[in-house]
Amino acid sequence: MMSAHPATPLLDTVDIPADLRKLQPGQLRALADELRAEMIAAVGTTGGHLGSGLGVVELTVAIHYVFDTPADRLIWDVGHQAYPHKIITGRRNRIRTLRQGGGLSGFTKRNESEYDPFGAAHSSTSISAALGFAVANKIAGQQGRAIAVIGDGAMSAGMAYEAMNNAQAAGNRLVVILNDNDMSIAPPVGGLSAYLARLVSSRPFLELRELARRLSRKLPEPLHRAAKKTDEFARGMAMGGTLFEELGFYYVGPIDGHNLDQLIPVLENVRDAAEGPCLIHVVTQKGKGYAPAENSADKYHGVQKFDVITGEQVKSAPAAPAYQNVFGAQLAKEAETDPRICAITAAMPSGTGLDKFAAAHPDRFFDVGIAEQHGVTFAAGLAAQGMRPFCAIYSTFLQRAYDQVVHDVAIQNLPVRFAIDRAGLVGADGATHAGSFDVTYLATLPNFVVMAAADEAELVHMTHTAVLHDDGPIAFRYPRGNGTGVALPEVPQRLEIGKGRVVREGSKIALLSLGTRLAEALKAADQLEARGLSTTVADLRFAKPLDTALIRKLMATHEVIVTIEEGSIGGLGAHVLTLASDEGLTDAGLKIRTMRLPDVFQDHDAPDKQYDAAGLNAPQIVDTVLKALRHNSAGVEEARA
DSSP states (O other): OOOOOOOOOGGGGOSSHHHHTTSOGGGHHHHHHHHHHHHHHHHHHHOEEOHHHHTTHHHHHHHHHHSOTTTSEEEESSSTTOHHHHIIIIIGGGGGGTTSTTSOOSSBOTTTOTTOOSOBOSSSOHHHHHHHHHHHHHHHTOOOOEEEEEETGGGGSHHHHHHHHTGGGGGGGEEEEEEESSSOOSOOOOHHHHHHHHHHTSHHHHHHHHHHHHHHHTSOHHHHHHHHHHHHHHHHHHHOOHHHHHTTOEEEEEEETTOHHHHHHHHHHHHTOOSSOEEEEEEOOTTTTOHHHHTSTTTTSEEOSBOTTTOOBOOOOOSSOBHHHHHHHHHHHHHHHOTTEEEEESSOTTTTTHHHHHHHOGGGEEEOOSOHHHHHHHHHHHHHTTOEEEEEEEHHHHGGGHHHIIIIIITTTOOOEEEEESOBOOGGGGGGGOBOSHHHHHHTSTTOEEEEOSSHHHHHHHHHHHHHOOSSOEEEEOOSSBOOOOOOOSSOOOOOTTOOEEEEOOSSEEEEEESTTHHHHHHHHHHHHHTTOOEEEEEOOEEESOOHHHHHHHHHHOSEEEEEESSOTTSHHHHHHHHHHHTTTTTTOOEEEEEOOOSSOOOOOOHHHHHHHHTOSHHHHHHHHHHHHHHHHHHHHHHHO
């Protein structure tokens, strides 16, 4: 007797959501299980964000099953939970290129797929963007809806509420799904709450409610107000949605985000509703369906490559501590003897190394959530009252608080200390997380001191220097990843503000480095020396104020000056050129070249490949010097002729 052929996996029949919508509802559970297994296998190969995607597998299936994507616009807040979405929107064959050079982005990206209508990698933007899509459809008379999926953590940002406060303009074209996977903002999910959610999202209930609302308007005003409050109170008591109702949303939930039998009817009811904007509150479990993630403290939020069977991550032993941990340990040590030191982060305690500070000094540690604007002004208030606050924020996230940096800190000359993590290029996270602009946007501000650490020992000195600097705002930047392996100082130095250091003496070429390109500058100096070109290497330490005395001396005694920095145009190089121009230092034929990040948003890749593409490694430094010398020689020959 011949054995039956094994059934084709359902996931193999689904390339795009239109295929998914051909399935029967009873098949969706099996599809979700296959989708979860495929995601685990893919991230085990590539590394990336795991727990958040595992938590929305069923939600992803349900949304694409009920709504007509891509005509209905689906926007994932942040986007790091969108791996299952990518698999069923035509990208399964590339899912094992996630976060690799030339591969899929780890976030949603407009030029990657029509199913990614809005690119995101920063938090709390989804409702604003979805509102824009929905209102555009309304103006154009199109029927497409916009669905924003936002996590509970992202609801700590004021921007989400600003968008909700304006959502009435979209009418029923806007649907917000609150993915509650961490904060306990809702009563426990159970059969009763699921039943109520389905009931209040149904057409008969909505029609009955609308009839009651119209009738109540005909009542005398006191009775009308009482009827309205009774309706809000009853639904708020049952389901906890009064806040969202006050913002103009019809609230449904909470419902079990892993139960497709609950999710699909509610989504269908909301899709067909004639009411205005709707918020559906789903409760999910981060890391759902993968035991190592479920049992991990961070639910395997971000992982290296790992063994799918055991969950063990493939991690090589670092040769040096991570910069963030050097900073965190040093600040905690400084706080042992200085009770004025406070530490502030915006939802990144471990990412910034401040978990160490929090453990040692919990009463002086503040995680403000995804609220960089508040965090900066909060720090300004602390500083104005005599404290020594440190704002540890990624370079790319500090951009969100630039108005507060200018208005609340710089103009008032308040001594807020900014520890700027993830400065420079960041590898797999790509353009959205690259710290490309902080030197430019901070060094342009009056009253600011801006430093960049060349290695982890310098980071210790700069942390100590910032503690003691009470004369105004001060910032110091350092990259993602591990240090160079230099010995950490037992006793930190207080650096003289605006003074650099010469780390290698020469006479013909001067390389002026800011930050961790110093190692590449020293390699370049070795190669130039091998060509008979005597080379000075200076670590300027400060982008503002510049060490003008050192720069003048080097310009007066060298033929070629090259500035090297891990930042955009407008940073160190621009300030050095301005100094040279203002003081006429180039009049004697001096050649100045600036090396910086290119004027593009660089895609994700391995960091060394990114810096090679940016032209900031030793070979490109040598080439820049040689071209300047050839240009100079050609000019001399032309003058002789």
